[in-house]
Amino acid sequence: MLELKTPREIEAMRTTGAFIAGLLDDLQTRARVGVNLLDLEQRARQLIDERGAVSCYWDYAPSFGRGPFRNVICLSVNDAVLHGLPHDYTLRDGDLLSMDIAVSIDGWVADSARSIIVGTPQAADQRLIEATEQALVAGIDAARPGNRLGDISAAIGSVAADYGYPVNTDFGGHGLGRTMHEDPHVPNRGRPGRGLVLRPGLTLALEPWFARGTDRIVYDPDGWTIRSADGSRTAHSEHTIAVTDGDPLVLTRRAA
Numbered sequence: 001m002l003e004l005k006t007p008r009e010i011e012a013m014r015t016t017g018a019f020i021a022g023l024l025d026d027l028q029t030r031a032r033v034g035v036n037l038l039d040l041e042q043r044a045r046q047l048i049d050e051r052g053a054v055s056c057y058w059d060y061a062p063s064f065g066r067g068p069f070r071n072v073i074c075l076s077v078n079d080a081v082l083h084g085l086p087h088d089y090t091l092r093d094g095d096l097l098s099m100d101i102a103v104s105i106d107g108w109v110a111d112s113a114r115s116i117i118v119g120t121p122q123a124a125d126q127r128l129i130e131a132t133e134q135a136l137v138a139g140i141d142a143a144r145p146g147n148r149l150g151d152i153s154a155a156i157g158s159v160a161a162d163y164g165y166p167v168n169t170d171f172g173g174h175g176l177g178r179t180m181h182e183d184p185h186v187p188n189r190g191r192p193g194r195g196l197v198l199r200p201g202l203t204l205a206l207e208p209w210f211a212r213g214t215d216r217i218v219y220d221p222d223g224w225t226i227r228s229a230d231g232s233r234t235a236h237s238e239h240t241i242a243v244t245d246g247d248p249l250v251l252t253r254r255a256a
Helices: 007-030 037-051 123-141 149-163
Strands: 074-077 080-082 096-105 108-117 173-175 182-186 203-206 209-211 217-219 226-228 234-236 239-242
Touching (some): 007 096, 007 239, 037 074, 080 096, 080 234, 096 123, 096 234, 108 123, 123 149, 149 182, 149 203
Antiparallel strands (some): 074 080, 108 239, 173 182, 203 239, 209 234
16 A cells, blocks of 8 residues: 655655665765774774664564564675675775665654765775666656656666676565555565556655576575675665656755
């Protein structure tokens, strides 16, 4: 069931989104060579507690996970792309780190992710991150009233094709609002003109993620961390947005 949000509710989600953007900015400045993933997890917990926010990840127990998730952020390194379980790992020069977080403030959720390079960048990694960011921009631009859900998916998939990256459709974007996952599911590849008609008040998390060499995935023994099946590097970008009467509204936009 779809729940269209009122302008006031969208503003509440924007408050949550602004907090998430600031949290990711903070972690990005701390994610340096020699820093442990567990230190980033602890910093995220600190910021969430100080704000009085509630983690959407803590105790999350979907069918694909192994037991409840007992962290507040997903930290995925190199060939890991989704649901990375923070663990005792020290970041190295050239690591590609994807950070994904969702929290609730006053009952309203926002969700965002970004990928960064730690230390010395490699051109191939920069290009991969750029592809997810450009796909996110394209998907957001397609989120206009009267368009269809397939237009968003097609826009994202078209950018992936332009860059030459395969697209996995097992995991993608989703609705959100009072909870982290609501209808509809938003695949990262689709056909234009198909699917749900977009209406003002629809709030979505769009999240292009690509692996450099494959659309197949494998799971770590922890039951959570998802990696590219061929070991190629991965990247992930995500914003929470709202469909309006005019331009789409990005609720997790970084501060200027």
